[in-house]
Amino acid sequence: xxxxxxxxxxxxxxxxxxxxxxxxxxxxxxxxxxxxxxxxxxxxxxxxxxxxxxxxxxxxxxxxxxxxxxxxxxxxxxxxxxxxxxxxxxxxxxxxxxxxxxxxxxxxxxxxxxxxxxxxxxxxxxxxxxxxxxxxxxxxxxxxxxxxxxxxxxxxxxxxxxxxxxxxxxxxxxxxxxxxxxxxxxxxxxxxxxxxxxxxxxxxxxxxxxxxxxxxxxxxxxxxxxxxxxxxxxxxxxxxxxxxxxxxxxxxxxxxxxxxxxxxxxxxxxxxxxxxxxxxxxxxxxxxxxxxxxxxxxxxxxxxxxxxxxxxxxxxxxxxxxxxxxxxxxxxxxxxxxxxxxxxxxxxxxxxxxxxxxxxxxxxxxxxxxxxxxxxxxxxxxxxxxxxxxxxxxxxxxxxxxxxxxxxxxxxxxxxxxxxxxxxxxxxxxxxxxxxxxxxxxxxxxxxxxxxxxxxxxxxxxxxxxxxxxxxxxxxxxxxxxxxxxxxxxxxxxxxxxxxxxxxxxxxxxxxxxxxxxxxxxxxxxxxxxxxxxxxxxxxxxxxxxxxxxxxxxxxxxxxxxxxxxxxxxxxxxxxxxxxxxxxxxxxxxxxxxxxxxxxxxxxxxxxxxxxxxxx
Numbered sequence: 136x137x138x139x140x141x142x143x144x145x146x147x148x149x150x151x152x153x154x155x156x157x158x159x160x161x162x163x164x165x166x167x168x169x170x171x172x173x174x175x176x177x178x179x180x181x182x183x184x185x186x187x188x189x190x191x192x193x194x195x196x197x198x199x200x201x202x203x204x205x206x207x208x209x210x211x212x213x214x215x216x217x218x219x220x221x222x223x224x225x226x227x228x229x230x231x232x233x234x235x236x237x238x239x240x241x242x243x244x245x246x247x248x249x250x251x252x253x254x255x256x257x258x259x260x261x262x263x264x265x266x267x268x269x270x271x272x273x274x275x276x277x278x279x280x281x282x283x284x285x286x287x288x289x290x291x292x293x294x295x296x297x298x299x300x301x302x303x304x305x306x307x308x309x310x311x312x313x314x315x316x317x318x319x320x321x322x323x324x325x326x327x328x329x330x331x332x333x334x335x336x337x338x339x340x341x342x343x344x345x346x347x348x349x350x351x352x353x354x355x356x357x358x359x360x361x362x363x364x365x366x367x368x369x370x371x372x373x374x375x376x377x378x379x380x381x382x383x384x385x386x387x388x389x390x391x392x393x394x395x396x397x398x399x400x401x402x403x404x405x406x407x408x409x410x411x412x413x414x415x416x417x418x419x420x421x422x423x424x425x426x427x428x429x430x431x432x433x434x435x436x437x438x439x440x441x442x443x444x445x446x447x448x449x450x451x452x453x454x455x456x457x458x459x460x461x462x463x464x465x466x467x468x469x470x471x472x473x474x475x476x477x478x479x480x481x482x483x484x485x486x487x488x489x490x491x492x493x494x495x496x497x498x499x500x501x502x503x504x505x506x507x508x509x510x511x512x513x514x515x516x517x518x519x520x521x522x523x524x525x526x527x528x529x530x531x532x533x534x535x536x537x538x539x540x541x542x543x544x545x546x547x548x549x550x551x552x553x554x555x556x557x558x559x560x561x562x563x564x565x566x567x568x569x570x571x572x573x574x575x576x577x578x579x580x581x582x583x584x585x586x587x588x589x590x591x592x593x594x595x596x597x598x599x600x601x602x603x604x605x606x607x608x609x610x611x612x613x614x615x616x617x618x619x620x621x622x623x624x625x626x627x628x629x630x631x632x633x634x635x636x637x638x639x640x641x642x643x644x645x646x647x648x649x650x651x652x653x654x655x656x657x658x659x660x661x662x663x664x665x666x667x668x669x670x671x672x673x674x675x676x677x678x679x680x681x682x683x684x685x686x687x688x689x690x691x692x693x694x695x696x697x698x699x700x701x702x703x704x705x706x707x708x709x710x711x712x713x714x715x716x717x718x719x720x721x722x723x724x725x726x727x728x729x730x731x732x733x734x735x736x737x738x739x740x741x742x743x744x745x746x747x748x749x750x751x
Contacts, residue, residue, distance in 0.1 A: 138162040144193040144248075145172075146210065157181070157231055159212050161190030167214055169231050181231035184224060188216040191245035195226065196257050201274035202716040202738045203235070215246025219263050235735045239278065239746055240644075241267055251291045253314055254299060262286050266303075272318040275716065279751075282322050283312065320751050321659070324407050327383060330396055336424050338436075341467040343410065344402040345438060347421035351448065354388045355396035357416055393447050395420035399440060401468060410468050419444050419457065423485045423494075429505040430490025437462060437505075438470060439492055441482030451522065456481050456496060458503065458510055476503070476510040484526045484536075489547070493533060495523025500535060500545065500554055516554040519543065525569040527577070531600075534577050536566035542577055543618065544591055548605040555605045558591050558620040568637045568652070576625070578650060578662075580634025583700055586652060586662070589622040628706035629699040632658050643750045662706070663748040673730060673740065674707045680726045681711045684718060713741060 142161035148154060158170045167184040171177065192215040197208040203225065212233065214222040224236040242263030249260045258270035266281040266289075289303035292311055300313040330348035337344055354362070366373055387396065397420040401410040415421060423441035428434040438461040443453040456478035461470040480497025487493075492503040492510060499517045503510040525536030533554075535543040541560035548555060565582040572578055575591040599608065611619035632654035641648050642661070650662040665671045682693045693711065697703040715723065716738055727734045745751060 136160060136162055136168070138164040138166070142190045142193040144195045144212075146195040146197065147250075149197075156228070157195070157226065159193045159195055159214075159226075161193050161214065163189055165189055167193065167212070167233075169212075169226065169233065171231065182233050184212075184214070184222075184233045184236070186214065186216060186222070188218040188220065191215050191217045192248040194248035194250055194259055196250055196259055198257055198259075198269075198276065199271045199274055200276040202276070203735065205274070205720060213248055213259055213261070213269070215241075215248050215261060215263075217245040219243050219246060221246055221261055221267075223269075235739065237739060237742060241265065247288065249289055251289070251301060252299065254317065260289050260301070262289065268314065270317060277318065278746075279320070281314075284308075284310065286310075326402060326407050326409070328400065329382075329398055329412070333421065334424050335402075336426055338426065338463075338467050340436075342403075342405065343467050344404055345424060345426070346400045346402055347397070347424050347440060348400060349395055349397035349420040349422070350387070351395055351420075352390050352392060353396040354390045354394060355398075355414060355416070357414065358390075358394075358396070358418070359388050393445050394418060395446060397421045397442070399424075399470065401470070411470070413461075413470055415442060417444060420446055422481055422483050425485045425487055425492070427487040427492050428490060429492075431505040434490065435462075437473070439485055439510075441485050441494065443481040446481060451481065453481050455479075458482060458485070458492070458494065460505075460510060474506075474509050481522075483522055483524050483538075486526045486528065488528050488533065489531070493526060493528065495519075495526055495535065497522055499523075500533070502547065502554065514547075514552050514554055516545065516556065518556060520563075524566055525579075527569055527571045529571055529574055532574065534569060534571055536569040536579060539563055539565055541566060542569060542579055542589060542622070544620075544622070546599055546605065546608075548603065551604045551606075553605050553609075555608050556618050557599050557608045558595065558622055559618040560589060561615065561621050561624075568634050570637050570639055570650075572639060572650075577622075578637055578639075580630075580637050580652060582633055584629055584631045584633060584654075585700055586628050586630055586634060586637070586650075587624055587701070588626040588705075590625050591620070591622050595620050624704065626705040627698075627701050628662075628703055629697050629701075630654065630658070630660060631696070631699075632656050643747065646747055646750075649748050661749055663709070663744060670740070670744070671707075673732075673737075674709075674712055674744075676730055677712050677715065677726065677737065678707050680729065681715060684722055684726070685711060685714050709745070713745075715741065 141163055144159045146155045158172055160168045160170055165186045168180050169182045171179045171181050194213045197210050199208045203209045210226040210228055212224050212226050219242045221239050221241050222236055224233045241261055242265045244263045247262040251258050251260050253270050256271055261267040266286050269278050284305040286303040286305050289301050292300045292302035302311050328348055330350040333347045333349050335344050335346035397415045399413040403410050419442045421440050421442045425439050426436055427439050428436050440459045443456040445454040458476040460473045462473055464471050478496045482494050482496045484495035494501050498519045499515050501515040502513045504513055520537050520540030522538040523535055524538045527534040531547050533545040535545055541564035543556050544558035545556045567580050567582055569579040575596045578588045580586050613619055635653050635655055637652040639648050640651050652660050723734045727737050
């Protein structure tokens with residue numbers, strides 16, 4: 136071999152043959168050699184693959200992947216490296232050449248590869264700092280992490296109570312387990328709540344979640360008990376069996392419009408348990424929540440909850456709004472009410488801002504500071520369209536999402552104590568969620584299932600920042616009955632569901648940031664930014680071909696659907712492009728030829744974009 140042998144693998148003997156034709160040998164010189172086992176050319180090196188690190192394990196397996204071959208299994212050589220990277224390459228059964236290499240980072244430890252059977256089909260278990268399972272589901276290859284203890288070794292296991300299981304060693308523990316369901320990308324655990332969850336926020340230090348819940352036309356526990364007591368006192372008959380029915384199965388007592396049941400709940404997400412619950416009385420309902428480090432209290436963290444009393448939804452009205460300020464006790468596992476600050480409207484959005492609290496109270500944007508008996512209003516701006524529903528901030532800039540009038544750019548000028556709106560959108564939008572991509576760019580979702588990106592011109596942004604008092608903005612003439620400057624729309628896409636949240640996150644360790652959005656009907660989606668013009672051209676052309684080949688089940692035109700309210704702009708439909716793997720082989724070859732690529736190269740590019748961004 137010319138170098139120390141670190142790993143060996145031999146494939147299973149094909150049906151109808153007496154021996155397997157190839158042996159894979161991993162050497163210390165960072166190479167993998169395919170060696171012939173044919174009697175006429177035994178141990179002759181046929182092909183060689185260079186690696187980026189010494190191999191720690193090799194596993195040859197025949198698995199079906201319809202993206203490569205729709206009729207028969209493909210021989211894969213899986214190579215685990217000592218730096219935690221897995222290489223999967225295709226072994227040609229005729230000439231023994233290695234082609235179509237794909238890589239994936241699995242963990243920090245050297246990889247161990249094991250061939251197992253899952254639901255009577257061959258699969259590969261890859262063990263690193265996390266355990267991964269490579270299997271075939273619905274004729275396509277999947278690579279999924281196991282939410283389980285880190286395993287040192289594993290193997291197939293079959294017993295009377297566990298027909299198709301796995302047995303593994305984790306430290307000094309022996310574990311027997313099975314894979315109950317294939318094809319699931321996400322694991323979800325449910326935590327029972329009293330009412331509909333509205334918003335939650337994580338604590339920056341202790342890892343707990345603070346959640347507000349609320350239901351309309353429902354009586355709270357205290358209000359229901361009080362009404363029952365009044366009925367009994369007046370001598371009216373009460374059906375005790377009906378009253379004692381479990382609310383999680385039969386629901387809570389119904390009430391007229393304007394009646395609310397609400398609470399603040401502290402949750403430990405690791406143990407999936409409720410730590411504490413604070414019920415709101417006097418028909419108050421919670422609508423917003425924020426953790427604020429008040430500079431007046433030496434940056435001590437406080438929980439502020441925006442509530443309102445006797446709230447009606449349409450038309451929106453309330454007897455009074457409140458900003459409840461709580462102090463954390465018992466390391467955040469309990470709350471102590473400091474004071475309630477009365478407002479004249481419903482505070483739908485609040486957040487921390489430069490050691491103070493910024494709040495959207497109805498149509499007004501207000502800045503509050505901590506006081507002894509209540510929060511002190513420092514400055515406000517009442518020039519918003521309908522109601523402020525979202526707030527984001529960076530530096531002295533505040534991004535305000537209005538319920539009906541899209542996104543506003545505002546700035547706080549401390550020397551003059553002013554909140555100034557200097558830019559807005561050219562068209563009205565019913566905003567539900569916003570987040571900042573950078574200092575000048577915002578992404579938002581609306582009630583009609585659209586996601587869009589707006590950007591402010593960099594020159595205007597610098598001009599606003601260079602004006603310390605904001606006098607220049609105040610004396611500029613408004614455009615189209617609005618702010619003096621307008622944002623430009625960079626991208627627009629119709630996702631078909633009401634967007635409830637959008638965040639800029641990184642799902643893969645060391646990976647690039649993406650946009651993660653969630654929707655009302657349970658959709659979780661990601662938007663991945665392209666990094667090269669070549670990728671944009673390739674995927675855009677592929678999408679155009681797929682629109683003609685992959686027609687909708689209901690006959691709807693794809694371009695019209697993705698541009699349902701506003702024409703789609705600068706976004707490629709990844710779900711449509713992924714269906715390229717399901718096309719017949721002749722259509723795949725035709726489309727790949729139009730793209731000046733092979734079918735394998737197109738599939739590899741799609742997988743690379745998906746894996747590097749989401750890990751799936």
